[in-house]
Amino acid sequence: MNRAALITATRPTLGVLALLLPLTASAADLITLDAEQQRAFGIDLIAPLAAEARLSRRYPAEVAVPNRQLRVVAAPQGGVLETLRVAEGEQVAAGQVIAELRSPDLVDTQSQYLESLIRLELAESELARDRKLHQEGIIAERRLLQSQSKQRELATLVEQRHQLLELAGLDAADIETLTRTRRLTSTLPIHAPIAGVVLEQMVSTGQSMTAADPLYRIGELDPLWLEIHVPVGQLGGLAVGNQVFLTRQGTAGKIITIGRMVHGRDQGVLVRAEIHEGSRELRPGQFVEVQLMAALEEGANAGETAQGWRLPSSALVRDGEATYIFIAREGGFAAEPVTVVGEEEQSVVVNGALVAADQVAISGVVALKAAWLGGE
Numbered sequence: 222m223n224r225a226a227l228i229t230a231t232r233p234t235l236g237v238l239a240l241l242l243p244l245t246a247s248a249a250d251l252i253t254l255d256a257e258q259q260r261a262f263g264i265d266l267i268a269p270l271a272a273e274a275r276l277s278r279r280y281p282a283e284v285a286v287p288n289r290q291l292r293v294v295a296a297p298q299g300g301v302l303e304t305l306r307v308a309e310g311e312q313v314a315a316g317q318v319i320a321e322l323r324s325p326d327l328v329d330t331q332s333q334y335l336e337s338l339i340r341l342e343l344a345e346s347e348l349a350r351d352r353k354l355h356q357e358g359i360i361a362e363r364r365l366l367q368s369q370s371k372q373r374e375l376a377t378l379v380e381q382r383h384q385l386l387e388l389a390g391l392d393a394a395d396i397e398t399l400t401r402t403r404r405l406t407s408t409l410p411i412h413a414p415i416a417g418v419v420l421e422q423m424v425s426t427g428q429s430m431t432a433a434d435p436l437y438r439i440g441e442l443d444p445l446w447l448e449i450h451v452p453v454g455q456l457g458g459l460a461v462g463n464q465v466f467l468t469r470q471g472t473a474g475k476i477i478t479i480g481r482m483v484h485g486r487d488q489g490v491l492v493r494a495e496i497h498e499g500s501r502e503l504r505p506g507q508f509v510e511v512q513l514m515a516a517l518e519e520g521a522n523a524g525e526t527a528q529g530w531r532l533p534s535s536a537l538v539r540d541g542e543a544t545y546i547f548i549a550r551e552g553g554f555a556a557e558p559v560t561v562v563g564e565e566e567q568s569v570v571v572n573g574a575l576v577a578a579d580q581v582a583i584s585g586v587v588a589l590k591a592a593w594l595g596g597e
Contacts, residue, residue: 252592253553264585266549269530271577275563275570277455277513279468282447284507287495290441292414296430297390300324303408305436309422313413313439316392320411320436330389331405334382338400341375348372417441420505440505444497447474449511450489458515458563465494466512472499476513517562517570529562529570536583537561537569538590546573547589549580556593 254264296302304321307313351368354360386396390409399405421438424430447465456479463476474496483490492513496503503509517529536546537559544561547554559573575581582589 251550251553251555252547252589254589254592255552259585262585262588264582264589266580267533267536267583268577269532269575269579269581272517272529272531272570274463274514274516275458275529276466276565277451277515278564278566279510279512280449280451281508282449282465282467282494282511284503284505284509285446285448286420286440286442286505287444287446290415290417291420292417292439293435294319294411294414294437294439296322296432296434296436297388297411298322298324298326298330298409299431300326300407300409300429302424302426302428302430302436305422305424305426307419307437309419311419313417313419315413315416317413318410319413319419322390322409322411322430323407324389324409325407327389327409328405328407330382330385331399334379334386334399335403335405337375337378337382341372341379344368344372344375411436413439415439415441442505443500444474444495445500445503445505446477447494447496447509447511449492449494449513450484450487451492451513453483453488453490456490456492458517459492459513460516463516464514465496466514467496467499468510468512470499470502470509472496472502474498515563517572529572530559530575531565531568531570532581533583534564534567534569536581536586537571538586540590540594544571545590546571547582547586547593548575549582554582554589554593556589 300322301324302320303323305319306321307317307319313319348365348368348371351360351365355362355365383396386399390411391399392410392412395410417439418441419437420440423435423437430436447467449465451459459476459479461476461479465474465476467473474494476492477495478491478493480491480493494511532546538545538547538556544559545556546559548557557573557575559571559575561569561571563570
């Protein structure tokens with residue numbers, strides 16, 4: 222469509238006033254328009270907002286528990302699951318007994334520990350006696366050295382079997398009680414390794430278990446991760462430390478990693494953010510909507526941060542492949558070319574010859590464009 226046809230097509234939209242009021246453009250592309258004409262065409266003005274970053278479109282993000290805050294509790298030995306003390310969704314403290322396992326293997330491990338402990342006590346008594354006899358010249362030094370070697374060997378054996386009890390799931394208090402009372406038990410308490418929430422229960426009471434079978438999955442839920450798949454072509458301006466906004470929850474997090482691999486399923490790159498504030502309102506596995514803050518592209522000089530201006534999308538007009546806005550000047554409006562560097566939901570970020578004191582038309586721009594093109 223040529224410009225004359227465009228003006229003709231625009232006239233019904235402008236109404237009768239567009240046919241009566243004189244609209245002209247000077248050689249300097251000034252569209253002369255008085256205050257009465259501005260009111261007639263419903264032209265509203267707004268000052269541009271300086272922007273050094275832009276908001277992305279909305280992306281889905283999955284809430285996840287950071288790896289460092291996840292633990293899987295497994296059966297330390299084979300046996301029958303006698304008691305489950307907690308269930309999915311419950312809060313647990315570090316060291317809390319969360320299950321009990323009846324294990325015949327535990328009896329053997331305790332017996333071996335007590336046997337080595339008794340042999341060590343006997344060896345220490347013999348060593349004390351031989352020291353005294355050696356001091357009195359009754360026995361040779363070789364006999365004393367043999368007693369010392371035997372005592373050290375048994376002390377090492379006791380320590381090894383002490384560690385086996387720990388690996389079996391007994392804590393320091395349980396082992397101390399066994400050492401003091403010398404009473405064997407087949408009931409093995411299973412403790413929570415961290416404070417957190419039971420995310421998943423994987424077994425049921427009475428189930429037969431083998432060593433390393435998983436029982437529970439426990440997670441600490443503060444902070445949380447947001448895992449976002451961003452199209453590879455939209456990664457420009459994203460950097461570690463940029464903010465991520467949860468649009469419906471009204472809270473924000475920060476980007477902590479930007480992946481290097483493109484996922485074949487959606488051609489997206491995994492961007493991971495960490496969120497502290499408002500994490501209690503989120504649940505692992507939940508999907509939320511987020512927007513990412515991205516820096517504008519650098520300016521003409523290397524290392525120079527681009528200066529952008531945020532305007533409502535309605536302020537833009539296009540002529541061919543070029544984009545313009547209309548800035549209020551004395552006596553009318555001037556068309557100013559701009560470059561769109563970011564498109565947001567209700568606004569755009571542009572580069573152009575703007576200052577904070579400018580007033581930009583955000584409505585009635587169809588009439589301004591018609592007058593501008595008609596005056597050329």
